[in-house]
Amino acid sequence: MFAGMNYGVYFMFAALSFLAIFFAFFLIPETRGIPLEASDRLFEIKPVWKAHKILKAQLKEDEAQFRVEIKQGGFGKEENEAHAHVENGLEAGAHAETTSKIAAG
Numbered sequence: 001m002f003a004g005m006n007y008g009v010y011f012m013f014a015a016l017s018f019l020a021i022f023f024a025f026f027l028i029p030e031t032r033g034i035p036l037e038a039s040d041r042l043f044e045i046k047p048v049w050k051a052h053k054i055l056k057a058q059l060k061e062d063e064a065q066f067r068v069e070i071k072q073g074g075f076g077k078e079e080n081e082a083h084a085h086v087e088n089g090l091e092a093g094a095h096a097e098t099t100s101k102i103a104a105g
Contacts, residue, residue, distance in 0.1 A: 025049060034059075 005012070029042050030052040038059060045051035 027048055029045070029048045031039060031042065032052075034042055034052070034055060038055060041058075042051055042055050045054050
């Protein structure tokens with residue numbers, strides 16, 4: 001097929017490349033500067049060509065809120081203490097269980 005087109009192959013390639021520019025601009029969001037954890041949110045925002053700017057603004061707001069909570073000193077203080085106790089209990093139980101299996105085996 002391409003052999004019969006002669007120089008038409010180059011025109012076809014040029015046309016596909018030209019269409020790829022529009023595809024990339026309108027359907028693929030910019031990921032530069034976006035953390036991996038937020039990339040799912042990036043692909044959910046429509047229109048795609050504005051998604052990068054919108055998500056960067058949201059991430060700045062989230063960071064500002066986080067910094068305010070840290071300065072106030074109440075960022076998950078009670079939750080962290082509860083998780084620390086649960087984690088310590090699980091580690092001790094898992095260690096005792098492993099030790100008993102080794103001793104029995």
